[in-house]
Each structure stands twice: as C-alpha cells, then as structure tokens.
Amino acid sequence: MANEPTKPSAPDGTTAQYRSQSTPPDSGAVRRVAAFAAGAPFTALVAAVEVAVVTVALGVPRSAAPVAVGLIAFAVYAADHVADAEGDVSSTPSRARIALRYGDQLMTAAAVSYGLAVALAVGAGPAALALALVPGAVWVGYATDWLAAAGDLAAPLGTVSVPRLKDVFLLNSAAVAIAWAVAVVAAPLAFTGVTLEAVGAPTVALLFAYVAVRSFVDVEVPNVRDVAADAARGTATLPVVYGTAGTRRILLGVDAVAAGLLGAVAAIDAVPRPVLAALAAGLAVSVAVTALADRLGGAALGVAPDCSYLVAGAVLLAIGG
Numbered sequence: 490m491a492n493e494p495t496k497p498s499a500p501d502g503t504t505a506q507y508r509s510q511s512t513p514p515d516s517g518a519v520r521r522v523a524a525f526a527a528g529a530p531f532t533a534l535v536a537a538v539e540v541a542v543v544t545v546a547l548g549v550p551r552s553a554a555p556v557a558v559g560l561i562a563f564a565v566y567a568a569d570h571v572a573d574a575e576g577d578v579s580s581t582p583s584r585a586r587i588a589l590r591y592g593d594q595l596m597t598a599a600a601v602s603y604g605l606a607v608a609l610a611v612g613a614g615p616a617a618l619a620l621a622l623v624p625g626a627v628w629v630g631y632a633t634d635w636l637a638a639a640g641d642l643a644a645p646l647g648t649v650s651v652p653r654l655k656d657v658f659l660l661n662s663a664a665v666a667i668a669w670a671v672a673v674v675a676a677p678l679a680f681t682g683v684t685l686e687a688v689g690a691p692t693v694a695l696l697f698a699y700v701a702v703r704s705f706v707d708v709e710v711p712n713v714r715d716v717a718a719d720a721a722r723g724t725a726t727l728p729v730v731y732g733t734a735g736t737r738r739i740l741l742g743v744d745a746v747a748a749g750l751l752g753a754v755a756a757i758d759a760v761p762r763p764v765l766a767a768l769a770a771g772l773a774v775s776v777a778v779t780a781l782a783d784r785l786g787g788a789a790l791g792v793a794p795d796c797s798y799l800v801a802g803a804v805l806l807a808i809g810g
Contacts, residue, residue, distance in 0.1 A: 528584055529567035529595075533602075535795040536562035536673070538802040539700070542767060544677040545805060546696060546760040547688050552680035557609040557621060558672050564603035565628045567595045580718035581791065609680075616679040620672065627668045658725035662708040670701035692759040699750040699768070706740050706747070706775055707794040713782045714790045733783045740779045747772055763808045771801030 537559035574588035610621035674697045712726040720729050727736040774797035
C-alpha cells in the first residue's frame with residue numbers, strides 16, 4: 490500500500506486515498522464525540538479539572554486559574570496538532586484530518602484562547618502573568634523548529650545539530666510533565682496571591698512531584714498507539730525503544746512512585762481526606778489504563794489516561810470536597 494500512487498488532494502487538504510481508507514465519513518454523534526475527545530477541547534477540560542482539584546488540595550480560594558490554564562491548554566494543544574498534522578496522519582487520522590482541514594481556524598482559535606488566558610493573568614497580577622507565558626515558551630522549544638534553526642545559525646559550518654525537544658528521547662516527555670506540573674500546581678497560588686509559606690513548602694513540593702510523575706505516564710501511554718508512526722519518523726519514545734511490554738513495566742513503576750508520593754501526602758496530612766481519596770481514585774484509573782495499554786484501541790488509548798483526572802474530579806465533587 491505504501492508504494493501506491495497518491496490520489497489528488499481533496500478540498501480539505503487530505504488525499505482521497507487517505508480519506509477513503511483511514512477516515513471514513515462522519516457517522517454521527519459518536520464520531521463527533523470521539524473527535525472532540527481526541528482534540529484540544531478535551532485537553533482543556535482535563536486541565537481545568539486538574540487545576541480545580543489542586544486548588545482544593547492546596548486549600549486556597551477559588552480563582553480564574555482553572556479557566557486560564559484550560560484556555561492555555563487548548564491553545565498549546567491546538568497549535569501542536571496543526572503543526573504536526575501531516576506526521577499524525579498514520580497514528581491519529583481523525584485528529585489529523587481536522588487539523589489539516591481547519592488549520593487556519595484552529596490557529597486563530599489558539600491565539601484568541603491564549604490571549605484570553607493572558608488577559609485573565611494580567612488581572613491576577615505579575616506572578617500569574619509570568620506563569621501564563623511559561624507554557625507557550627515551552628511549546629516553542631518543544632514542538633517547533635525554532636531552536637533547531639537557531640542552533641544551525643549559531644553552529645559554525647553546521648557542526649552542531651539542535652533537534653526539536655519533541656524528538657529527544659525521555660526529555661520530551663519530561664518537559665511536558667514538568668510544564669504541566671508547574672501550570673497545575675502554581676496557578677492556584679499565582680492567581681490568588683497566596684504564598685508558598687502560607688500553604689507549606691512540603692505540601693506544594695509533594696503535589697508538584699505527584700502531578701509531574703502522573704503527567705509523564707499520561708504522555709507516554711498514548712505513545713503505545715503511535716509506536717509505528719514514531720519509529721517511522723525516527724522519534725524515540727519508550728514504546729519505540731523498549732517495546733510495549735517493557736513500556737508497561739516501566740510506567741507501572743512510575744505509577745508506583747506516584748503512589749509513594751500520595752502516601753507521603755497522606756502521612757503528613759498535607760491535604761484534606763476527600764482530595765486524597767479523589768487523587769487515589771485517579772491513580773487507580775491510571776494504573777488500570779497502563780496495564781491495559783496494549784489492549785485498548787487507538788482512540789481509547791489517546792483519551793483514557795487523561796480521564797483519570799475527570800474521575801478524580803467526579804469523586805471529589807461526589808464526596809463534597
């Protein structure tokens with residue numbers, strides 16, 4: 490199939506061959522829901538819920554932090570999906586089709602979304618504004634060729650090649666995980682003006698480590714779905730390097746670290762019990778998804794890891810957190 494000639498492009502920017510074999514016509518509500526879940530709006534919802542849970546965990550007043558972080562998440566992931574649309578055709582065809590067809594509209598929506606987030610941050614103060622600018626800066630280095638181009642200009646005679654951070658093994662996932670942790674844990678403090686000392690440095694440090702570790706798992710699990718496409722592009726991920734079985738063992742070990750961090754949070758009584766129960770429920774979902782990573786379908790595997798945060802939010806809401 491790979492050697493067959495490509496048919497003329499369709500109006501949406503995809504090829505007829507690609508549309509007919511990889512992305513059948515819209516079959517109704519289920520397909521629309523799946524497209525939403527696989528895209529930036531779902532990621533924005535997850536980010537907002539995660540910040541809301543951490544807000545309760547830190548015991549700080551409610552603020553615009555969940556909305557701002559949700560807007561930033563939408564902007565970053567929408568732009569990322571457009572930037573990598575052609576490379577994502579084989580791994581996430583439905584999402585790639587949307588990004589190819591509506592690329593200009595998505596980039597406009599991303600810019601407006603980020604602008605709204607920055608406006609909310611300006612109203613909350615300098616700390617919130619600085620925090621709002623971090624994810625955008627990380628994305629520039631992570632997903633674009635800006636650093637590579639700068640490295641090529643700076644290196645004499647091309648002796649040094651600077652890759653995209655997105656293409657650097659483990660560092661790519663670690664960068665995303667740390668950026669998520671910074672945004673999720675720092676935003677409730679920055680948007681309310683509550684100091685680190687007021688909350689307690691150990692509490693903040695443990696929550697930061699927990700979110701970072703959990704986010705690393707959430708980044709690598711969908712790579713099981715993308716292993717063929719990543720290998721073809723030369724992008725090293727855990728599944729590419731260690732295979733699915735090895736990846737599952739590694740990520741279950743990372744989940745064990747998250748469980749240890751959650752135990753430390755419980756030991757020092759750092760967060761309210763309802764929050765602890767909610768985080769434990771989310772971790773249980775993460776462990777189940779990791780264990781079933783090689784059995785879940787591609788669409789489910791792209792969504793399931795982030796659903797752990799929705800479960801945590803639902804549990805917290807149900808028990809009155």
